[in-house]
Amino acid sequence: MGSMSGFFAWYELLTTDRAAAQAFYASVVGWGVQDASTPDLAYSRLEAGQLAVAGLMELPPEARRLGAKPRWMGYVSVDVLDASARQIERLGGAVYVPPTTSNIGRIAVVADPQGASFALIERSERGQPGNDQPANDDNPNQPGLVGWHELVAANSASALAFYRAIFAWQQLQTEDGPIQSYRLFGAGGRTIGGMLDKRPVEPVPFWLFYFNVDDLDAASGRVQAHGGQLFEGPFAVPGGSWIARYVDPQGAIFALQGRRDPNRTEPSRGEEVSWSTEWGGISSRGRLLARPLR
Numbered sequence: 001m002g003s004m005s006g007f008f009a010w011y012e013l014l015t016t017d018r019a020a021a022q023a024f025y026a027s028v029v030g031w032g033v034q035d036a037s038t039p040d041l042a043y044s045r046l047e048a049g050q051l052a053v054a055g056l057m058e059l060p061p062e063a064r065r066l067g068a069k070p071r072w073m074g075y076v077s078v079d080v081l082d083a084s085a086r087q088i089e090r091l092g093g094a095v096y097v098p099p100t101t102s103n104i105g106r107i108a109v110v111a112d113p114q115g116a117s118f119a120l121i122e123r124s125e126r127g128q129p130g131n132d133q134p135a136n137d138d139n140p141n142q143p144g145l146v147g148w149h150e151l152v153a154a155n156s157a158s159a160l161a162f163y164r165a166i167f168a169w170q171q172l173q174t175e176d177g178p179i180q181s182y183r184l185f186g187a188g189g190r191t192i193g194g195m196l197d198k199r200p201v202e203p204v205p206f207w208l209f210y211f212n213v214d215d216l217d218a219a220s221g222r223v224q225a226h227g228g229q230l231f232e233g234p235f236a237v238p239g240g241s242w243i244a245r246y247v248d249p250q251g252a253i254f255a256l257q258g259r260r261d262p263n264r265t266e267p268s269r270g271e272e273v274s275w276s277t278e279w280g281g282i283s284s285r286g287r288l289l290a291r292p293l294r
Contacts, residue, residue, distance in 0.1 A: 006167040006187045008149055009121055010075040010104060011054035011209060014068070015250045018042060018058045021070075024248055025056075028222045029211050029256075031144055038103050048144025055104065070252035072209050073109070074118050074149065076167060081106050081122035084166065088112075091162055112162050114154040116205040141212050141241075147257050148210035148243075149193030152202055156183050156195040159205075206253070208245070213258040216242045220256070223248075234260065 015021040022033045022044050031046040031053065044056040059068055078084040081099045085108045089095055092113035099108045099122075106122040141147060153159040160183055163169045172184040172191060183195040198205060213219040220230055223246050233244030243257045 004077045005079045005123075006169065007077055007190075007192065008074045008146065009077040010119075011146060012073050012075065012119070013054065013056045013070070013252060014059045014063075014073065015056065015070045015248075015252060016059055016064070017250055018044060018056060021248065021250055021252075022046070022056055024226050024228065027226050028219055028228070029144055029213060036103070041103055043103055048142065051145070053144060053146065070248070070250040071117075072207075072252055072254055074146075074207055074209060075104075075107065075121040076118060077123070078120050078167075079123060081108055081120055084108075084120055085110060087166060091165055093162070112153075112159060112205070114159055114205045116151060116153065116159075116207055118207055143212050143214050143258075145212050146209050147212040148255075150208040150210065150255070151193070151195040151205070152198045152208060153195055153205045154198060156181060156197050160185060160195055208253060208255055210243060210255040210257045213256050216244060216256055216258040216260050219258065220244055220246075223256075 013021060013025075025031055025046060026033050029046075029048075031048060034045040034047060036043045036045040036055070041057065045052050046054040046056060059070065085095050085099055088110050094111040095108060096111065096117065097107070097109035099106060099120075101107075104121065108120045109117065110120060111117045151159060151163075160169065160171055163185070164171075167187065169185045169187050169192065172186050181197060184191060184193075185195060186192045216234055220234070223230060227249035229247045230244055231247060234242040235244070237243055237257070240259065241257050242260045243255060245253065245255045247253055
């Protein structure tokens, strides 16, 4: 097993209702759920077949009191955790949870200088704590895996410079399309995702993760049938896939990507989300603020 330093190695959903959230994602994405709790922490492991993809836990009470909202968080593998955390602070980022030992290994929760939060995990290798995405190069679109990573930044150019210094991420060829200045990035010859400047309606930078599904329309129907909400898309992307963005019933943002029926001519219509600056996200006191697009 070779080191996967600089790649996303794990994903975690912090939510307000663990049981409801795991049932929702099991239905929408098709993940299997395994109880991975310890005496001190209730924790679920989400699996695509035999591959462990993500974890799920409830937001700590203190985080809720401070106004934290449900969110997905990605863990990037690093060789030396303490040195990476110090470098993030030197470059203007923040360390919210200093290096510590957790149920999945040595981790730290951090933020880039623009406020987008993510996590570090030390010396995570392929299959530890779960089989990370680069380990599955032969089938990157396998349903249930995380197929794309997107940073919605205040300034994508300066954000990429920060992440380049931390993880040696490099800008790849930029796509031409309706979104201007979409910066593809990768490492070690692999594309990891993209960065773009946020819109005025999005007051805070954040990371967005795209989960692979077989049939986007069917999965979108399951999202809405189980209490989630489509707020943007679907949109066609290069390669024949489609993407759409959603909010789960507890308020966490996520995205799906997959194929659509080629005979379908009317795309599903999402909703325009009004952001609440009080919560720093798309929820206001636990309720989504949205209106249909016209």
